Amino acid sequence: MKSFTVATLLKETKLQEIQIKGWVRTFRANRFIALNDGSTLHNIQCVVDFENTDEALLKRITTGAAVSITGELVESQGKGQSVEVTVTKIEILGDSDPETYPIQPKKHSFEFLRENAHLRTRTSTFSAVMRLRSALSFAVHKYFNDNGFYYMHTPIITGSDAEGAGEMFRVSTLDQKNPPLTEDGSVDQTKNFFGKDTNLTVSGQLEAETYAMSLGKVYTFGPTFRAENSNTSRHLSEFWMIEPEVAFMDLAGNMDLAEDFMKSVISYVLEHNADDLEFLDKRLLDEEKTKPQAERSELSLIEKLKFVTENNFKRVSYTEAIDILRNSKPNKKKKFNYIIEEWGADLQSEHERFLVEKHFKCPVILFDYPANIKAFYMRLNEDGKTVRAMDILFPGIGEIVGGSQREERLDVLKEKMAVLDIPEEELWWYLDLRKYGTAVHSGFGLGFERLVMFATGMGNIRDVIPYPRTPQNAEF
Ligand code: 4AD
Ligand code: MG
Numbered sequence: 001m002k003s004f005t006v007a008t009l010l011k012e013t014k015l016q017e018i019q020i021k022g023w024v025r026t027f028r029a030n031r032f033i034a035l036n037d038g039s040t041l042h043n044i045q046c047v048v049d050f051e052n053t054d055e056a057l058l059k060r061i062t063t064g065a066a067v068s069i070t071g072e073l074v075e076s077q078g079k080g081q082s083v084e085v086t087v088t089k090i091e092i093l094g095d096s097d098p099e100t101y102p103i104q105p106k107k108h109s110f111e112f113l114r115e116n117a118h119l120r121t122r123t124s125t126f127s128a129v130m131r132l133r134s135a136l137s138f139a140v141h142k143y144f145n146d147n148g149f150y151y152m153h154t155p156i157i158t159g160s161d162a163e164g165a166g167e168m169f170r171v172s173t174l175d176q177k178n179p180p181l182t183e184d185g186s187v188d189q190t191k192n193f194f195g196k197d198t199n200l201t202v203s204g205q206l207e208a209e210t211y212a213m214s215l216g217k218v219y220t221f222g223p224t225f226r227a228e229n230s231n232t233s234r235h236l237s238e239f240w241m242i243e244p245e246v247a248f249m250d251l252a253g254n255m256d257l258a259e260d261f262m263k264s265v266i267s268y269v270l271e272h273n274a275d276d277l278e279f280l281d282k283r284l285l286d287e288e289k290t291k292p293q294a295e296r297s298e299l300s301l302i303e304k305l306k307f308v309t310e311n312n313f314k315r316v317s318y319t320e321a322i323d324i325l326r327n328s329k330p331n332k333k334k335k336f337n338y339i340i341e342e343w344g345a346d347l348q349s350e351h352e353r354f355l356v357e358k359h360f361k362c363p364v365i366l367f368d369y370p371a372n373i374k375a376f377y378m379r380l381n382e383d384g385k386t387v388r389a390m391d392i393l394f395p396g397i398g399e400i401v402g403g404s405q406r407e408e409r410l411d412v413l414k415e416k417m418a419v420l421d422i423p424e425e426e427l428w429w430y431l432d433l434r435k436y437g438t439a440v441h442s443g444f445g446l447g448f449e450r451l452v453m454f455a456t457g458m459g460n461i462r463d464v465i466p467y468p469r470t471p472q473n474a475e476f
Contacts, residue, residue, distance in 0.1 A: 001017050001018065001019050001070065002016065002017075002018055002019070003018070003019045003020065003021075004018055004019070004020050005020075005037055005039035005040075006020065006022060006035065006036060006037045006039050006040050006042065006043065006044045007039035007040035007042075008039070009044055009073065009083070009085075010040065010042055010044060010081070010082075010083065012073060012083065014073075015072070015073050015074060015075070015083075016072070016073055017070070017071070017072055017073075017088075018070070018071060018072075018073050018085065019068065019069065019070050020035065020037070020044065020046075020068075020069050020071075020085065021037060021066070021067070021068045021069070021093070022035045022036055022037030022038075022044075022066070022067065023035070023036055023037070023064060023065065023066055023067075023096075023122060024061055024062060024063055024064065024065045024067060024096075025043050025063065025105065026063060026105045027061045027062065027063070030048070030050040030058055031047060031048055031050055032045055032046075032047060032048075033045070033046040033047075033048060033061060033067075033069075033087075035067070035069065036122075036127075038121070038127055040275065041124055041127065041128055041131075041275045041276055041279050042081075042275070044081075044083075044084065044085060045076065045078060045081060045084040045085070046069050046071060046084065046085040046086075046087050046090075047084060047085065047086050047087060048061070048087045048090065049086075049087065053090075057090065057092070060092045060095055061090070061092070062095070062096050062097075062098045062101070063096065063098060063101060063103070063104065063105055064096030064098075064101040064103060064122070065092055065093075065094060065095055065096040066092075066093040066094035066096075067090055067091065067092055067093060068090070068091040068093055069085060069087055069089070069090050069091075070087075070088050070089040070090075071085040071086050071087040071088050071089070072085065072086045072088065073085055074086050102116045102119055103116065103119050103120070103122050103123060108123070110460065110463055113126065113463075114462055114463070114468070115475075117466065117467055117468075117475070117476050118476060121466075124279060125279075125280070125283060126463070128276035128279050128280055128456070129276075129280070129452070129456045129458060129463065129464055130466065131273065131276050132269055132273055132276055132277070132280075132452065132455055132456050133452050133456075133464060133465075135268065135269050135272055135273050136265055136268075136269060136448075136451060136452060136455060137221075137448070138268075139264070139265040139268035139269065140221055140242055140265055140448075141221070142268070143261055143264045143265060143268075144219045144244065147217070148216075148217055149217045149218060149219050149244060150211070150215050150217065150218045150219075151218075151219060151220075151221070152204075152207075152208060152211050152215075152218045152219065152220050153220070153222065154201065154204030154207040154208060154220045154222060154243075155201060155204075155207065156200060156201055156222070156223065157171055157194075157198050157199070157200065157201070158198060158199060158200075158201045158207075159194075159196065159198050159199075159426065160206060160426055160427055160430075161199070161202065162201065162202050162203040162204075162205050162206045163202050163203055163375055164375055164376050164420060164422060165202070165228075165375075167202060167226045167227050167228045168199035168200065168202055168225070168226075168227055169199060169200040169225050169227045169237075170197055170198075170199050171194075171197070171198045171199055171200060172192060172193075172197045172198070173191075173192055173193040174187065174191060174192050174197075200224075200225035201224055201225065202224055202225060202226055203224055203241065203243065203445060204220035204222060204224070204241070204243050205243055205245065205377075205443060205445065206377070206427070206430055207220075208220050208243055208244075208245040208443060209245055209406060209430070209433060209441065209443070210429070210430075210433060211245070212245035212246055212247045212441050212443065213247055213433050213437065213438075213439070213441065216246070216247050216248075217244070217245075217246050217247070218244070218245055218246075219242065219243060219244040219245070220241075220242070220243045221240065221241070221242045221243075221448070222240065222241070223238055223239070223240055223241075224238075224239060224240070224241045225237060225238050226239075229471050230471075231470060231471055233459060233460040233461055233462075234397070234398065234450065234453075234461050235461065235470070236449060236461055236462075236465065236468055236469060236470060237469040237470055237471065238468075238469040239447055239448065239449050239461075239465070240447075240448035240449065240465075241445045241446065241447060241448060242445070242446040242448055243443060243444065243445045243446075244257065244261070244443050244444065245441065245442075245443035246441060246442060246443060247439055247440075247441045248439055248440055248441065249405075249440070249441060249442045250388075250405055250440055250442060251367060251379075251388040251390060251404070251405040251442060253442065254390060254403055254404070254405060254442035254443065254444060255313075255315060255365050255367070255390055257444075258365070258390070258392060258401055258403065258444050258446075259312075259313050259365070259392075261446075262308070262363075262392075262400075262401075262446075262451075263308065263309045265451070266305050266308055266309050266454075266455060267309045269305075269455055270302070270305055270306065270309065277301065277302055277305070278302070280301055280456050280457055280458075281300050281301040281302045281457070283457075284297075284300070284301050284457040285300060297396075301456075301457040304395070304396075304454075304457075305454075305455065307362070308363060308394075311362055311363075312362075313362065313363040313364065313365050313392065314360045314362055314363070314364045314365070315364075315365045315367065316355075316360075316364055316365070316366055316367075317366070317367055317368045318347075318366055318367070318368050318369045318370065318386070319343065319368065319386075321347070321351075321355055321366055322343055324355065324359055325347075325351055325354065325355070328354065328359070343370070344370045344372065344373070345373075346373045347366075349398045349399075352391075352393045352398045352399060353398060355393065356393045356394065356395050356398075357395050357396070361395070362395075363392060363393065363394050363395070364392070364393045365390055365391070365392050365393075366390065366391050366392075366393065367388070367389065367390040367391075368381060368386045368387070368388065368389070369386060369387060369389040369391075370385060370386055370387075371385055371386060371387045374387050374389045374404070375404075376413075376416050376417055376420050376422055377404070377406050377407055377413070378404040378405070378406065378407060379404065379405040379406060379407045379408065380407060380412055380416070387404065388404055388405035388442075389402075389403070389404040390402075390403050390404060390444065391403075392444075394450075394454055396453075396454065397450050397453060397454050399447075399450075400446060400447060400450045400451060400454065401444050401445065401446045401447075402444065402445055403442065403443055403444020403445060404442065404443075404444075405440065405441070405442040406441050406442060406443070407434075408434060408438045408439060408440055408441065409434065409438070410431065410434035410435055410438065413431065413434055414431070449461050449464050449465050452464040452465075
């Protein structure tokens with residue numbers, strides 16, 4: 001007798017005796033089990049001969065119970081499925097008390113499911129989202145592997161602040177209130193595990209640059225940590241970032257790479273995850289129907305994904321963007337003034353959304369930002385006031401990618417670090433790259449959860465990562 005997953009069983013054409021294991025989604029009329037095992041969005045219907053089944057056993061077939069079923073695969077009389085299972089034997093592997101099991105067969109709010117994050121992937125929505133997350137992650141590795149990149153593991157615990165923004169979680173083994181002191185009264189760092197305070201990485205970029213300057217084309221894909229107190233639907237304290245870094249590539253090449261890469265991974269899931277996408281597409285459509293007409297999205301989820309793969313991203317300099325914002329009318333209804341008077345100000349998410357969703361209506365790559373609102377490592381332009389930075393803005397998401405051409409000139413980089421009070425001793429190895437065989441190089445960082453949000457249409461970043469970490473929340 002052959003064992004199947006639900007996914008393989010639903011495609012099976014040979015009618016035969018089979019065995020299958022999974023969790024009961026619903027049990028109707030003492031007869032119809034909808035069984036799911038996570039291998040697909042769909043359930044397989046298993047029909048129980050209740051007249052010949054022990055009543056005590058029937059009572060234990062409840063939502064959430066783990067069961068092993070032996071039966072005959074037969075053609076289904078029901079709608080929406082070609083095969084079903086006539087149960088000959090059912091074994092309860094693990095009971096699920098219907099009185100206390102949180103995931104009832106009804107619509108639960110996302111807030112409730114976040115509190116039950118350990119069980120929420122037993123719903124169709126979250127299992128679909130997490131299968132897509134897995135597929136996107138595979139597509140990322142596939143893209144870089146197909147294009148000659150090496151996968152590099154950058155450290156999680158680091159001694160430097162890659163973004164210079166001071167938003168790091170400290171890693172120290174010293175008692176912070178009463179640190180051990182040396183005879184001269186200073187903190188005794190020999191008692192600290194690493195001999196100094198370190199932190200959780202905010203980005204693998206600086207280390208990736210070192211490998212790009214020897215292996216040519218590399219990327220990292222790992223967890224990064226930010227101690228920023230942003231309680232929004234787009235920020236996590238722990239998120240996964242994809243960071244390619246390429247030697248001899250300038251900013252234009254960086255834009256080409258980012259665009260090609262994003263189109264490729266989105267095409268991958270369009271091709272391989274149609275079931276889950278169609279389900280999420282319908283879910284979103286229902287959600288849209290609850291909104292006033294004017295606020296509804298013009299495109300469905302799948303249409304949005306196709307749009308991104310089929311259209312060029314619009315490339316606009318920061319200075320052009322400011323002009324557009326200056327000439328746009330203030331939006332009185334939303335009580336927000338899109339107008340930025342000042343060249344040099346950082347764009348707020350409202351400005352970004354206006355550019356992407358109202359003005360261009362497509363993904364936008366903004367480049368050549370004012371130097372003083374961007375990180376220390378970005379390549380200064382000949383105008384002396386802008387840097388070769390790029391941000392990619394996506395409809396409904398805002399900033400999804402941040403990247404740049406890196407400053408490859410030792411003297412200019414040192415000057416910039418001095419202005420920002422970044423000690424050279426901390427980054428001596430980073431400066432070495434500019435001393436020995438320096439060259440033009442570029443890279444970017446893609447926030448993986450923001451990509452998953454875009455691909456699944458989920459509105460809150462907490463719902464696209466298994467166990468979200470946000471300020472005041474690390475329950476699981
Ligand atoms: O723009 P960021 O800060 O850029 C960097 O870290 C560069 N070192 C990347 C590089 O050039 N290699 O972050 C990059 C992306 C953002 O565009 C955003 O998508 C995501 O990371 N991101 C976050 N995602 C979720 N929660 C947060 N708190 C995030 N902060 C940034
Ligand atoms: Mg950024």
